Amino acid sequence: MCLAIPAQVREILPDGMARVGLDGVVKEISTALVGDLAVGDYVIVHVGFALSKIDAVEAERTLALLAEAAGAPAEAMA
Amino acid sequence: MKHVDEYRDGKLARAIAATIAAEADPTRDYAFMEFCGGHTHAISRYGLEDLLPANVRMIHGPGCPVCVLPIGRVDEAIELAKNPDVTLATYADLMRVPGSRGASLIKAKAAGADIRMVYSTLDAIRIAEERPDRQVVFFAIGFETTTPPSAMAVKLAEARGLTNFSIFCNHVLTPSAIRAILEAPKTGGLPPVRIQGFLGPSHVSAIIGTKPYDTFVAEFAQRIVVSGFEPLDVMQSILMLLRQVNEGRTAVENQYIRAVTPEGNRAAQALVDEVFELRDSFEWRGLGAIPHSALRLRERYATFDAERRFAMTPIVASDNPACECGTILIGAKQPADCRLFGTVCTPETPMGSCMVSSEGACAAHWTYGRFRDRARASAGRAAS
Structure with missing residues (x-):
């Protein structure tokens, strides 16, 4: 139920709305809960509302941590 | 899909599993609860339990709002939908939920009740605007993730002067349910289960932040790792929990840093607080009554409360006694x-x-x- 999906902002619309894209799917969503967005931002979308902005820097950091977690035993064995 | 595919890499998942296996102490048993149904689904769908060592066990928690909605509330919604003036709008998840005697919203719809599946509360508002002759009730359900959109609908209905819109509110709270699970051994209502840590929910936490979990460390010496919903997020979070156990630490940690902050979404919190207030107690299917675990509309928004508008009477119905x-x-x-x-x-x-x-x-x-x-x-x- 609390599933929410990352989508990219394609166009800022009036009245606190935005057009977002996820692969081929385009939807109009409310941005009232997250405030200012720019075209190109990624947001977490749930039941037609953006819940939060995805922090690109923290996403990169997570991927680095995942690689580290995956690499740890190999280093230990070396 | 960016921010999705990179967290579903099977090779990386197996490599993280190897790290978990290498660091899991063979003399210990690890039992972690994933609170949220989204995590339960991800763990099952991607076969993550197969990747874990035998002494690391995942317990599937009650964080599925459809699952914990009592039969009586479903019966009440079906009764409401039978009112010829009412159009009941709801998320698709609720359509097949069984009420008493095999009844469900989808069967009520087949029998002629005006029940609409909507993607968003904004769709329910649109129906109310298009059909001023109908009483549109949004059957609201969900944890903190789904509550702000319901609050927004109430605010919009007021701003647009809609007198034919109301909400049947069944919103429930994550921290209250975690507390009920942790207090179960003390209260004796539920059998005690040893849980050494929780995978904290993804999008509930995007709204409430990680701070509400601090109390579980202070009061219960628990471990919480807020985790994303993708399989690699879950694997990394399990590793983080396991490391806390091994190092004798109890802490709230955040794996889902790309979307969750300690404070959460303050605008959404303020909106929810403006529109809703705590119920003294609410029945959870399978768990029983939990104090301060659900929300209802504040007095100021009473006119948008379907329970008051239609003088709905509570229906008490019980599960099959053999159900576990x-x-x-x-x-x-x-x-x-x-x-x-x-x-x-x-x-x-x-x-x-x-x-x-x-x-x-x-x-x-x-x-x-x-x-x-x-x-x-x-x-x-x-x-x-």
């Missing part, structure tokens, strides 16, 4: 331990709450896990 959902939801039993599982209770004809939604522990086990049990059993026979 209560003990499964807190990890005391496994789905296959229930004698209804897979016999009379399947996703097509669910008897209990855990079979209702694809996020429920029994539905996940029926769809994915039972095949693994069967493969294990036949492998065992071949080896002996």
